[in-house]
Amino acid sequence: MRTAYQYKLRPNKDQVATIELWLELLRRQYSYRLGEGFSWWSENRCPVNASPFIIPIPQLRDNPDYYSQKKDLVNTKDKFPEYKLIHSQVLQDCIKRVKLAFDRWFKANKNLKIGSES
Template identity: 40%
Template sequence: MLNLTYSYRIYPGLDQEAKMLGWLEQCRRVYNYALAERKDWINSRKCLVNACSIRQEYIIPADTPYPDYYKQQNALTKAKKLIRELKAVHSQVLHELEATG
């Protein structure tokens, strides 16, 4: 049997583990925010304007464009300038999160 991949086990120190967990938390937040943004936009378009329930539906202006990959990437770049915690994670890692979502 030919093994094409190999998994390496790492044994990080306490400071390295804390840093990696911080990265994981930021990645989780970015992914969940992007997914929620797309789902909210879709849910706001599911019912007629005169028949929507305020309790169950999200009200987003009708002229708001769909938050596609490119719009979210541009917003993420702007957010990295404002949010200090996002600067700790490499930019390509954050951009790949939205590509998989």
């Protein structure tokens, strides 16, 4: 027989304010990191056509992957001190969720040509 326990949070006003602040900061972090991935993708994609013209290819920007975004969390905490209130594992989990969302979108886009200019 499996036993499941349910716990109910009953935070006081200070704890509610802290939780809401953390959620807002995590929402901003998620949106920024996801936007960083999409802007990289839109800047570095190029349709492949047969063309008689020789066109130089610009230098590609580094892909903001999982590890580079995790490494950048140190800079985020330096620039925005309010992020120091959030535990590092929580911020790293936010980056992990961004990676999973971007990978799912990229896989669907690759297979179904969603959002492409074809």
